[in-house]
Amino acid sequence: MAPYESDDSARADDAAVLAAEAEEVRSARRRKAARYLVPVTVVGVAAATIGLVPAFAGSGDPDLPKISAQELIEKIAASDVQQVSGTVKITTDLGLPDLGGLADSLGSQMPSGGSGGDSGSAAAPSAKLLELASGTHTLQVATDGPDKQKLSLLDEAAEYSIIHNGDDLWAYDSASNEVYHATDAGEGEDSKGGEDRKDAPDASEDVPATPQELAEEALKAVDDTTSVTVDGTMQVAGRDAYRLVIEPKQSGSTVGAISIAVDSETGLPLKFTLTPASGGAAVVDAGFTKVDFGKPSASTFDFTPPKGAKVTEADEMEESGHHDSRFDELDKGLGSKDAENSKASKDAAGSEEDFASGLDGLKTIGKGWSTIAEFDTGAEGGMPGGGSDSTGDARVDGFLNSLGDQVKGDFGSGTVFKTRLINVLFTDDGKVYAGAVTKDALVKAANAAE
Amino acid sequence: MSRVETSRAEAMPEAASQAARAPGLLWTFGLFRSELVTTFRRWRTIALLGVLAAVPILVGIAVKIETGDGSSTGGGPGGGGGEGPAFIAQITNNGLFLVFTALAATLPFFLPMAVGVIAGDAIAGEANAGTLRYLLVAPAGRTRLLLTKYATTMTFCVVATLVVAASALAAGALLFPLGDLTTISGTRISFAEGLFRALLIALAVAASLIGIAALGLFISTLTNSGIAAMATTVGLLITVQILDQIPQLDALHPYFFSHYWLSFADLMREPVYWDDLQRNLGLQALYAAVFGSAAWARFMAKDVTA
Known part of the structure; x- marks a missing residue:
């Protein structure tokens, strides 16, 4: 290359070469x-x-004939699905700190805790089902008639299964x-246990239907305090479903709305969502992802x-x-998840208060969604475990203290433990008010009770 | 290194003559074979496989000694059986579970580290040893060379996984009884089906390594230092595993290549839970596509000076 030669034609050639080279480099x-x-x-x-x-998958709401809320509820009631299997995803967000650790600490406290002590079994259902009260869990369910059910809680590289087959x-x-094993025959001796047991097959008849139990539970509450509407259609687990929305009419409830997706063919509830009145993510969201x-x-x-x-x-x-409470919880686990959840949250907030004092002094205030349960623990100081049985309760106490809000009112003063769904007020004179209502409603109830 | 070069030198004329006769598929196969032979003849590769084979034997002996006093439950007091690698509680009852435990124990670190060493070395190692330009002198084409390198790395993934599984099966058969086994869902399957599932699990584990293999290959095209490429790959592996543990990064976790690695255990459920397995395969395929094409883009334009 000789770009600086003075010959004109050569210069033109050079320019062309240079341009070509530049073009090549480019x-x-x-x-x-x-x-x-x-x-x-x-x-x-x-x-x-x-x-x-x-986004696309969600936009295609199926086109189904119109149906009234009454008809839809009847459809659910008439639903007679005997054989079903599938995958259920449950997400619970009660607004509690990690319940896993709490369950452990309670487990060692509770006399009936499944994981507590050397005599307990890690396979006992109570502790395991408490896990469902927080986080996201995947379950595989299968059922074949009233005698055979299976429910498995999927864990990382492990699984927890409850299998009901005939008497076992x-x-x-x-x-x-x-392994934890119970038989129907072994139950008869204990009267209370026997009673529970008789109920159990009925409850578990509907295991197919973890969401079905939830729906029935919710529908029990339907009266003049509640509005029930059919709000369009949706797709759940690849099936066309109606969307039933249940909303409390009363103010003061922490429940915003309950939405249930009902399979248009079989009437089986496929998805259950409970959104809090305060907004945000659903408190309970349980539904089939495959059916x-x-x-x-x-x-x-x-x-x-x-x-x-x-x-x-x-x-x-x-x-x-200790066996009764285990079965209570098991039945709840097999049956109604939201009962389990509220139970769990009460456990969490109320510690072993429920167990220690029983439900002797239980009263209810109000009705419908804003029902408040009141019981007198008789324990001065108000804090759970602060009274009669304080052995080793320091951890629980400290934990609960950090959770609670101090409130004052005509009733005196107390502590409110808040979750996104259940609020519990412990007054300093040993009374407990609990319900799916706001903090203000609890204080008002306590004031009225004085 | 001289050993590597001689074997390479032997392989090249053979490959070249094949190219003259039947270019295309056969030629690619020749190149692939010579790559395989070179890779698996290295002392480094053999040592890596040896370490991988030793892991299940160590786990087996440890479990045997631990439970030698007759107690057959793997879990400690208080139901602490959930600790340690998955399936460890069942090993004493069925040696086949040692295969699953060994894979669960090696998958988080040993296996991907070995793959990272092989993948990181693939291009950068050749460049470092000065053999890369000789490979490119032959009418192989860079794309084909890269594909061959990736195929060799993938073969190593499968071989490494099978080495762990085979060694675990041998150790399990020697140390513990074999027989029908219980799935983690509580149902019973025959030993033959258990073996079949073990094979499926080994393949799922091998497939889990596709992503890091592609990542390693890409890093390998970035540098001329084999050591740097290996170190970066293994470093990334550790970083991603740490990030995967941080709850605040929850939204990102599903995109980490290691996030669904333990999903292979879902093959031991009854019915098998496919969702996470599919997600894992999809994610690995995505990593392979992204970093494979990035490696290609980089390698096509790379100045090969060594």
Whole structure:
């Protein structure tokens, strides 16, 4: 190359060569840049897919014939789904700190805590089902008629299963390889236990239907305090469903709305959502992500304790006198999740108060959604565990103190423990007011009671 | 290194003559074979596989000694069986569970580290040793060379996983009884089906490593230092695993390549829970597409001076 020669024609040639070279460099650079477009495009397409697919999937509400709320409720009641299996996702956000740790600390406190002490079994249902009260959980459910149900709580590389097959009730915790076993026959001796047990098959008849139990529970509350409407349609687990919305008419309730997706063909509730009045994410959101109305394979319900597994019989626990509450909780777990949740949150807030004092002094104030439960613990100081049984309660006390809000009123003073759904007021003279109502409503109730 | 170069030198004329005869598929296969032979003949590779094979044996012996006094429950007092790698409580009852435990124990670190070493070395190692330009002198084309390198790394993923599984199966069979096994859902499956599931799990674990293999290959095209590429890949692996533990980054977690790694355990459920497995495969495919094409874009334009 000789760009500085003075010949005119050569200069023109040089300019052309230079231009061509520059062009080449540019095009090489362009090609280089174009290659990087490939990964960038892949990222873009992936992001668009992730972002847009759920939006599209959600927009296609199915077109179903109009139906009144009454008809829809009847459809739910008439629903007779005997065989169903599927995956249920439950998200609970009660506004509590991590309940896992709390459950552990309570577990060691509660005389009936499943994980407490050496005699307990990690496979006992009570402690495990308490886990459902916070976070997101995936369950696999299967049912085949009234005699065979299975409910599995999926964990990371482990699973907790409750299997009801005929007279046997098994619970298996794969992480610790422990088994819990109860039979119908073994129940008869204890009258209360027997009664519970008689109910259990009925309750578990509807296990298919974790959401069904929830819906029935909610529909029980329907009266003049409640508005029930059908609010369009939606798709749940690939099935067309009606959306039933239940809203409290009264003020003061923490419940904003309950929405239930009901399968348009079978009438089986597929999704249950409870949104708080304060707004934000749903407190309870339970629904099928996959559902199949075919007959589950018989082997699903077969259970033989694996070799080497530690088996705890319910009878053994009965001897130590703790068995009833376990079953109460189990039934609740199999049946109504929201009862379980409110129970759990009461446990959380009220510690072992419920257990210690029983429900002797229980009164209810008001009705409908803003019902407030009142009971007198008789314990001065107001704080749970501060009275009669204070052994080792320091941890729980400290924890509860950090959660509570001090309030004052005509009734004196007390502490309010708040969750997003249930609020509990402990007055300093030992009374407890609890309900799915706002803090102000609790204080008002306490004032009125004085 | 001289060993590597001689084996490479032996392989090249053979590959070149094949290229002359039947260019295309057969040629690619020749290149792939020579890459495989080179990779698996390295002492480094053999040592890595040896370490991987030792892990299940160590776990097996530890469990055997721990439970040698006759107590058969793996969990400590208070139901502490949830600690330690998954499935560890069941090993004493069925040796096949050692396969699952070993894979669960090696997947978070040992396996991806080994893959990171191989993938990071793929291009940068050649450049470092001065052999990369000889590879490109042959009419291979850079795209094909890169694909071959990636295929070799993927083969290593499968081989490494199978080495862990096979060693665990052997140790499990020697130390513990075998037989029908209980899935984590509580149902019973025959030993043959258990073996089949073990194979599926091994494949799922191997597939879980696709993402880090692609990432390692991309990093390998960025530098001429094999060590730097390996260190960066393994460093990224550790960083991502730490970030995956931080609850505040919850929204990002589903996009970390390691997030669904433990989903292989879902194959031991009855019925199998596919959701997370599918998510894992989709995520690995995405990583392979993104970093594979990024590696291609970089490698096509790279100045090869060594």
